[in-house]
Amino acid sequence: MNRNKIKDKERDSIDFGKSRIEPLFQRIFFPTLLSMVFASLFTVADGIFVGQGVGSNALAAINIVAPLFLITTGIALMFGSGMSIVASIHLAQNNNKAANIIITQAFHVATLLMVIVAIAVYSFRIPFLRLLGCSDALLPLCQNYLLPILPGCIFIVIQMIGTFAIRLDGSPKFAASLEIFPGLLNIFLDWLFVFPMQMGIAGSAIASSISCAVAAGMVVWYMFFRARTIKLCRLKLSLTSLYLTTRNVGYMARSGFSSMLGELAMSMVLLTGNYVFIRELGEDGVAAFSVACYLYPIVFMINNAVAQSAQPIISFNYGAGNRYRVQRAFRVSLSTAIICGVLVTVFLTLCSKPLVNLFLQTDTKAYEIAIGGLPLFAYSAIFFAMNVAIIGYYQATEQNTRATLCMLFRGLIFLVPAFILMPMFIFPQGMWLAVPVTECTTLGVLLLTKKESKAWLRPGYRRRR
Numbered sequence: 001m002n003r004n005k006i007k008d009k010e011r012d013s014i015d016f017g018k019s020r021i022e023p024l025f026q027r028i029f030f031p032t033l034l035s036m037v038f039a040s041l042f043t044v045a046d047g048i049f050v051g052q053g054v055g056s057n058a059l060a061a062i063n064i065v066a067p068l069f070l071i072t073t074g075i076a077l078m079f080g081s082g083m084s085i086v087a088s089i090h091l092a093q094n095n096n097k098a099a100n101i102i103i104t105q106a107f108h109v110a111t112l113l114m115v116i117v118a119i120a121v122y123s124f125r126i127p128f129l130r131l132l133g134c135s136d137a138l139l140p141l142c143q144n145y146l147l148p149i150l151p152g153c154i155f156i157v158i159q160m161i162g163t164f165a166i167r168l169d170g171s172p173k174f175a176a177s178l179e180i181f182p183g184l185l186n187i188f189l190d191w192l193f194v195f196p197m198q199m200g201i202a203g204s205a206i207a208s209s210i211s212c213a214v215a216a217g218m219v220v221w222y223m224f225f226r227a228r229t230i231k232l233c234r235l236k237l238s239l240t241s242l243y244l245t246t247r248n249v250g251y252m253a254r255s256g257f258s259s260m261l262g263e264l265a266m267s268m269v270l271l272t273g274n275y276v277f278i279r280e281l282g283e284d285g286v287a288a289f290s291v292a293c294y295l296y297p298i299v300f301m302i303n304n305a306v307a308q309s310a311q312p313i314i315s316f317n318y319g320a321g322n323r324y325r326v327q328r329a330f331r332v333s334l335s336t337a338i339i340c341g342v343l344v345t346v347f348l349t350l351c352s353k354p355l356v357n358l359f360l361q362t363d364t365k366a367y368e369i370a371i372g373g374l375p376l377f378a379y380s381a382i383f384f385a386m387n388v389a390i391i392g393y394y395q396a397t398e399q400n401t402r403a404t405l406c407m408l409f410r411g412l413i414f415l416v417p418a419f420i421l422m423p424m425f426i427f428p429q430g431m432w433l434a435v436p437v438t439e440c441t442t443l444g445v446l447l448l449t450k451k452e453s454k455a456w457l458r459p460g461y462r463r464r465r
Helices: 002-010 021-053 056-092 096-123 125-131 139-168 172-194 200-225 239-320 323-350 352-359 365-377 380-396 400-413 415-425 429-449 453-457
Strands: none
Touching: 021 056, 021 139, 021 172, 021 200, 021 239, 021 323, 021 352, 056 096, 056 139, 056 200, 056 239, 056 380, 096 125, 096 139, 096 239, 125 139, 139 172, 139 200, 139 239, 172 200, 239 323, 239 352, 239 365, 239 380, 239 400, 239 415, 239 429, 323 352, 323 365, 323 380, 352 365, 365 429, 380 400, 380 429, 400 415, 400 429, 415 429
């Protein structure tokens, strides 16, 4: 009994329905932001080791394979955010059993789906790499990286869904540790495999897979030995249970589909950008573009931390019918996103030269291309921040159609034409400005088509704190 009391005291005490919004958001946001920033920095470190230890072509090869990561995180986010939204509503209605079933189904189905994807990619790896725009010169490097990274993709799904579940269980600090400790391990293994052991690009992939496996192991340990409210349960295999699982999976997928589209939007940035840059500037162009792609996750992670921190607060109070707390949480998340977006834009613009120096040697053509383009690419951060906050609000309040349309604007409807048309008017700057123009246009559509846009900032009818 005393041991249980001590364990409860060690936990983060979070009440989504009664705690004041600003302190509640901050208690979730800062650990989440820390973990997201660390995850971004580890990705950057991975690129630095490969760029400096193997070469610019290896950096370009990873950028070719990168859409696979975004497909992986897209699957994880679809089930993770969808599970979190649906489970939050059940918890707000004191239906813990239904919440636990939802969480268990999310883990099982998402992992199985990722296993199928990994097997398919391995079986058709050459056509898959060609589809991603791989040239003959980069094909051997892409294959060397792709095969060892596939097991890591499966572990990433477990890690990311576990992060949502653990945060919902009231332990954002432990959720943050899922990024920090494995990330530190990844940096050490990257250095070990790339430099002393001279394993090249394959060593970087093996380091990432091992780190993701450790993170997945931490999730499994928490769910079985430390979880308080959230528990994994045994799923039945009867026809009725399979039908209910299918129904719940569909519900989660609808709620989290826009999150997956967000990742697919990033993969379209990579895919379309790779095609345009390799066509216009060759392998050096792709290597230069890869620097922006390594830094772009920093923009994504910081603003995703804002959206993920607000999501359980908004979803819980949405399920409880407390409109004031829903709108208050959204106002806090939107203002935080704007501040973060401005700071990131200024940082990437002012520090573009030292950032490029980290990835590429100064005597390469890729270095010159990146120096000229990165400050232009940086303008996407502020518009991206606002878009993510608004779309996160739509998701958390089950406005799934709106969220999906917004993601389609960002990832396809505006993005592809921008990459095709912008270089025709401004070359080569137009290739770097395609993403900022896409994000800005999407934000304009959001503001123009939202009839009740003032309601985003209105305190609502019931002023309960």
